[in-house]
Amino acid sequence: MILLVDIGNSIAKIASVDKGRIASIARIGSRHLRTEDDVYIAFKSLGIEDPQDAVICSVVPDLTPKFVCMFRKRYNIGHPVVVNPYINTGLELAYRKLSALGADRIANVAGAHFEYGKDVAVVDFGTATTIDFVTAEGRYLGGAIAPGIVASHLHLVSSTAMLPEVELVKPTQIVGRTTEECLQSGFYLLSVGIIDAARAAVSKETRIDFTFIATGGLAERFARFSNSIELVDRDLTLKGCLHLYRLNKEEA
Secondary structure (H helix, E strand, O other): OEEEEEEOOOEEEEEEEEOOEEEEEEEEEOOOOOOHHHHHHHHHHOOOOOOOEEEEEEOOOOOHHHHHHHHHHHHOOOOOEEOOOOOOOOOEEOOOOHHHOOHHHHHHHHHHHHHHOOOEEEEEEOOEEEEEEEOOOOEEEEEEEEEOHHHHHHHHHHHOOOOOOOOOOOOOOOOOOOHHHHHHHHHHHHHHHHHHHHHHHHHHHHOOOOEEEEEOOOHHHHHHHOOOEEEEOOOHHHHHHHHHHHHHHHOO
16 A cells, blocks of 8 residues: 655645555644654554555655654655655756745646646645646646635734634625625635636746646635636645656656
8 A cells, every 4th residue: 555645734635545546535633743653643543554655745844754754663664755856756847946846836736747738727725825837748837826815814814803704705796895795805806816817927928828727625615716727636736646656666
């Protein structure tokens, strides 16, 4: 059994691979994981007993070595694949500072390229909203990073005395007539506007008509707001991890 581990700021997704396909996915909170023992206990609670290999995609630098050590000591996996710009990605990474390129963004564009094989923009709805562009030829062009919708909402509410929490839904009308309606309208325009603006600007800049694919934990919730998003693939990051495993272990 191969394990795919996608470590985010709030949640770590753990998937098993059976017969070359992602078979099951579990989620654990990542904020409370402090030590290698914490990681092992979380894995044991999921009934994970004897994986043969693993891929780690992490945006939490402090947690990455704890997962690596846990796999080495507890499961005797000497060299789990750690997603970073210096492994074999199968892509041309046109990024000026590779060391600053996040593992999740690498896995996303790898998944998009090998799963769909066309000009793709990946919109990842998470703590941050990221948009990354990869061509059909496998050239990663770069992207954009913006505050995530939920994080922005919570920050705004906690930073002001008069603004309440609201349900983040598509408003019935753009011009709100209550504070709650105005907030819903504003966050709707924020979530949709960045995607539609990115599509127009990047199409003009690159002369490429990208297919926009949404992923991330909030994808299904917010992707339907935008006419630019054509597909939702919540597990694209994990699919990218699997492709990276094949490139770095199986094909090697």
